[in-house]
Amino acid sequence: MKQHYQLAAAALLISLLAIGTAAAYTLENFTFDDPARTAEFRTLIGELRCLVCQNESLAGSQAGVAQDLRKEVYRMMQEGKSRDEIVAFLVARYGDFVLYEPPLKPATYILWFGPFLFVGIGGWLLWRTLQRDKATPEPDLTAAEQARLQQLLTKTGD
Structure with missing residues (x-):
């Protein structure tokens, strides 16, 4: 109660x-x-x-x-x-x-143009990162890594 x-x-x-x-x-x-x-x-x-x-x-x-x-x-x-x-x-x-x-006046430029500026900078950084990754070739596997890969592939095939 x-x-x-x-x-x-x-x-x-x-x-x-x-x-x-x-x-x-x-x-x-x-x-x-x-x-x-x-x-x-x-x-x-x-x-x-x-x-x-x-x-x-x-x-x-x-x-x-x-x-x-x-x-x-x-x-x-x-x-x-x-x-x-x-x-x-x-x-x-x-x-x-x-x-x-x-x-729209100098004191409010950041309010009006800030979002476009940030999107532009973000897009440029993304493009630069993708270009850098594209320019860097993948390293070849060493003989030991190739042997280990072959060993793993034969185990999963069983």
């Missing part, structure tokens, strides 16, 4: 933790009087990158930092700031990395 109470208590605790996490993550807390403004908010946080997750938007991330940034964007929109003002504030504070599509 005591074990049933422990299991029920554990299940209740897990449920409360899950509900708390879901409540912290929901976007329903961020509402505006104008449905167009709500849509603009959701679009904007969908276009901004979570600084912790890095491959998720603010809208999709469950990280605490993402929740804080959603609140900050919401607060700024409530104050009447424009989309451009909000983006400029976030870029000034966190850098171009907060944008999924950072502008």
Whole structure:
């Protein structure tokens, strides 16, 4: 009987933790009087990158930092700031990395061209390695190795 109470208590605790996490993550807390403004908010946080997750938007991330940034964007929109003002504030504070599509400028060249550079270097190293292996001939077997090979082949043929 005591074990049933422990299991029920554990299940209740897990449920409360899950509900708390879901409540912290929901976007329903961020509402505006104008449905167009709500849509603009959701679009904007969908276009901004979570600084912790890095491959998720603010809208999709469950990280605490993402929740804080959603609140900050919401607060700024409530104050009447424009989309451009909000983006400029976030870029000034966190850098171009907060944008999924950072502008093309010298500071962001590595973001735009880095993957191509790494693939190119990897391809060149692969090509060079294959060429080096092709140029090196296989060494001939010594007489002792040939005899041992012949011995092994006759044993497996029996």
